[in-house]
Amino acid sequence: MDSAYVTTPFGRRPMTLGMLANQHQAETSVAGVTRNKWKLFRSVCEARTTLGVTDRALTVLDALLSFYPKDELSSGAGLVVFPSNNQLSLRARGMTPSTLRRHLAMLIEAGLILRKDSPNGKRYARRDREGEIDQAYGFSLAPLLAKAEQIEATAAHVAHERYLLRVSKERLTVCRRDVAKLITTALNENLPGDWETLQTRFDTIVGQIPRVANANRLDAILVAMNDLRNAVVNQLETHVNAQDMRANESQNERHIQDSHPESHFELERNSENISEVGNDERGGRSLAGAPHQASFTQLPAQAGTTELTPPVKSLALGQVLQACPQIAAYGPRGMIRSWTDLVSATSLVRTMLGISPSAGNDACNAMGQQNLAIVVACLLEKAETINSPGGYLRDLTKRAQQGKFSVGPMLMALLRAPAINGERVGMSQRVS
Known part of the structure; x- marks a missing residue:
């Protein structure tokens, strides 16, 4: 076995089997291996916790690498650097000699460098006649190059673990924020549900988050927080769906009433001419031939004009x-x-009476904006006797589109009602 690689420390420093193993590995593993020294140093910094070195020790290693003349570490160029203690201390940011020796020993124990002591313990180099270094004594960087592949793999693993930890923290932060705000919203809106229990469960999970944790620990907490989030969202969705169902049922009820009118006012739509609802009972004469039967002028459906002209000159706002x-x-x-x-005012009343926007728009296009306002005002007067104002308005809209409807008789029926029975009788009264 070739024993050229074996070197023992100077003075009273003992030789150990670990030092012998590091020397053997460095001598037999660096053949043909090259690395950029600064990229390799960044990998060492990434994996420093796994390697068992401190940031101050890395400062010393950085200083040693700065004494290596090339950027590429290679066995062919020689891997021994030999700075004096004074120069090494300066490049190590003014580190004191005692601290410098302690961190050099840490780098040797971690297997990143080796001592290659001279006969007198000094660090120097012997050069040949051509000026090339023939023999150097100092610190060998061969172990660092020999462990390059291992260091890079460790650095990649540490970087991946750090990435997973960051992702877990981000997901937990977002999930925690969602749960906190959703529970707060439910409590502020006084929504039905056991929100106090969910709040207590949330506080318990948050209390389990450690100040310093690894990805596996955070993932376990994230699972619990996700389960809580799903429970909160499910309760909120149940409440929202219940509101939608009530809205749909209400809308369907209006359609059913429109299809099957029950009130006298609804049944009036089956007559051939709605103008007959204003029939004067005392004289038995229909208002269909009254002067106010004239058809109203259609007006644009847009609102926003400062003053609107009455639809018929004979019908005053009063x-x-x-x-x-x-x-x-x-x-x-x-x-x-x-x-x-x-x-x-009638725009607000239409909503109150349950008249849909589409029904209002169709009526406005068919009979004009002012005429629609008069009709809605009349519907409000008889709201107690009408099951489906929206359905009734759609029927009037169809008649207006066919030219068979005018608001004059409807309004006159309400005006004449007190003179008939001493109280208003509605548009729902049948022609006798």
Whole structure:
């Protein structure tokens, strides 16, 4: 066996089997291996915890590498550096000699460098006639190059573990934020559910998060937090779905009432001419031939004009308010002073009566904006006797599209109602 690689320390420092093993590995493993010294040093920094070295020891290793003349570590170029203690201390950021010796010993124990002592313990190099280094005594970087592959694999593993830890922290942070805000929302909205128990469960999980943890520990906590998040979301979705079901049931109920009218006012839609609802019982004469039967002029469906012209000259705003006094309460400040106020008020009343936006838009296109406002005001007056204002309005819209409907008789029926029975009788009264 070749024993040229074996070197013992100077002075009273003992020789150990570990030092012998490191020398053997360094001598037999560096053949043909090359590495960029600074890239390899970054890998050492990445894996320093696994290698068992401190940041101060890495400062010393950085200083030793700076004395190596080339960027590429290679066995052919010689791997021994021989700085004096003074120069090494300067490049180690002014480290004191005693601290320097302690961290050099740590690097040797970690198997990253080796001592190659001279006969007198000094660090120097012998050169040949051509000026090339023939023999050097100092610190050998051969162990660092021999462990390059192992160090790089360890550094990659540490970087991957750090990545997993960062991902786990991010996911746990997002999940923790979601649960906290969802529970707070439920408590603030007074939603039904055992939210206090969920809050206690959340506080318990948060209390288990350690100040310093690895990815496996955080993943276990993340599983518990995800389960809690799913429970919170499920309760909230149940509440939202229940609200949607109630809304759908309400909408379906209006459609059913529209298809099967039950009130006298709904049944009036089956008559051939709705203008007959204003029939004067005392004289048995229909208002269909009254002067107010004239068809109303269609107006654009857009709102926003400052003052709107009445749809029929013979119908004043005062007549509409006299026939439909309840609409005034929905005007600005409880008053209606213009056609614009009437249109604005009836827009609110349409929603209150359950008239869908599509039904309102169709009616507006068919009979005009002011005419629609008058019709809605009339529907409000007779709201107690109407099961489905939306369905009734759609029927009026179809008649208006066919030219068979005018708002005049409907309004006149309400105006004449007090003179008939001493109280308002509605548009739902049948022609006798």
